[in-house]
Amino acid sequence: MALRNLVSGWYRRFFPPKPLGKRGEAAAARYLRRRGHKILARGERFGPGELDLVTLDRDTIVFVEVKTRQSHEMGHPSEAVDQRKQRRLTCLAVTFLKRHGLLERPARFDVIAVTWPSGKWFPAIEHIQNAFEAVGKWEFYS
Numbered sequence: 192m193a194l195r196n197l198v199s200g201w202y203r204r205f206f207p208p209k210p211l212g213k214r215g216e217a218a219a220a221r222y223l224r225r226r227g228h229k230i231l232a233r234g235e236r237f238g239p240g241e242l243d244l245v246t247l248d249r250d251t252i253v254f255v256e257v258k259t260r261q262s263h264e265m266g267h268p269s270e271a272v273d274q275r276k277q278r279r280l281t282c283l284a285v286t287f288l289k290r291h292g293l294l295e296r297p298a299r300f301d302v303i304a305v306t307w308p309s310g311k312w313f314p315a316i317e318h319i320q321n322a323f324e325a326v327g328k329w330e331f332y333s
Contacts, residue, residue, distance in 0.1 A: 215259025215305035215314065216243055222303070222316050228253065237286045240279050245287060252298040254284045256322075258315075259305040268304035268321055274326065281325040300325070311331075 197306035220230055225285035235242045243254035256276070272280075280300060302322040307314035314323045 211261065211307060212257075212259050213306060216257045218305055218307070218314050218316060219255065219257045219303040220244060222318065223255065224320075232287070235287065236305055237283050240283050242279045242280070242283050242287060250297065252288065252296050253301050254280060254287070254298065255303055256280060257303045257305060259307060261307060261309055263306065267301045268306065269317070269322070272302050272322065277323050277326045284325070298325075 216233065220233065221236045222243065223246055224230065228248050230244065231252070232242060232244055232245040235245060242254055243257040244253075246255060256272050258267045258271050277300070284298060284300070287297070290299065299321050300323050302319045304317040304319065305314045306317075
């Protein structure tokens with residue numbers, strides 16, 4: 192046990208852990224790649240906000256909001272994607288689609304809830320497809 196603590200301490204000293212949110216986004220990207228998604232963008236910033244992940248699932252553009260927590264004490268991670276956040280994500284998604292000439296492509300919003308208790312090597316990942324419809328004045332029309 193002492194050797195394990197020594198090696199763990201050395202490793203953390205030279206390779207400090209990424210912030211929880213960044214580790215959650217990286218885990219979500221790996222999860223989606225394993226399920227056949229192609230990652231189009233990570234951490235894409237537009238003015239007032241950021242798109243965590245933008246992927247291609249077959250022919251659908253998927254805007255993925257990743258919420259990472261250490262526990263469910265303050266509620267499920269997906270509960271943080273409230274109406275205000277949904278409006279902001281819708282605006283950012285339309286901006287992304289316009290900039291990349293993808294307005295004619297089908298699109299959806301997913302939420303990935305990552306629960307990563309401290310001291311654990313692997314998180315629990317819950318993927319909520321079609322988590323919400325586009326909202327606000329930037330709604331998508333079919």
